[in-house]
């Protein structure tokens with residue numbers, strides 16, 4: 001099996017400091033935790049940013065500051081979110097795609113359909129998905145296709161036919177969001193059997209499913225995403241003191257299943273990044 005690419009979803013848009021005091025929010029806090037994640041085995045970070053008062057943001061300058069701070073400390077790959085927070089418009093969502101030169105991210109997410117998101121709706125109408133895909137391509141980046149449900153894999157096929165993305169692609173199965181596909185082993189097995197030939201995949205399971213899914217994924221040769229965007233607990237009722245604790249636990253579980261962990265350079269090769 002190839003080395004596992006471990007991604008740390010550091011911040012997200014929904015988790016608050018009221019829920020956990022350990023959520024990194026400033027560029028320096030994110031960078032410090034990212035460097036520890038890298039040491040613990042992460043090859044990539046999935047990045048959202050926050051304003052000074054903790055509100056979710058996709059502001060290019062906040063992304064720039066975070067990316068610079070991360071790259072000053074370590075060589076972890078940076079994947080910017082284009083999902084942002086529920087209710088954001090397309091320009092706001094694509095803030096991270098405007099960065100160029102040394103500040104350019106390594107990858108960007110692309111969600112390929114609308115989905116219930118707890119009590120909200122994460123709205124991704126087909127024209128919007130095509131617009132974001134066009135901007136990702138224009139930035140010279142490869143998308144990570146975020147699939148919260150099975151039909152989003154079919155939409156990736158449609159996007160490829162229309163020339164918006166290329167196949168094979170890299171997919172992320174986001175399992176366990178309220179109102180969407182469950183964090184269920186059968187869902188994982190269907191999703192991985194259903195991606196276009198030659199594609200690579202990561203799985204991000206929500207909440208208490210996060211760490212057990214690393215083991216399921218490891219057995220199946222896939223890649224894992226962990227981190228506070230999706231889960232704030234290292235064990236039942238115990239908050240993770242940083243994303244690095246979740247990465248370290250994921251690394252331990254993956255290694256116990258016989259997997260090695262990809263370096264950022266190996267991740268670049270495995271995921272076909274430039």
Ligand code: KMH
Pocket residue numbers: 012013014081082083084085086109110111117122146
């Ligand atoms: N915060 C969610 C509404 C992404 O990063 O691309 C969307 C999200 C997906 O987190």
Ligand code: ZN
Pocket residue numbers: 009012013046048081083084229
């Ligand atoms: Zn995200």
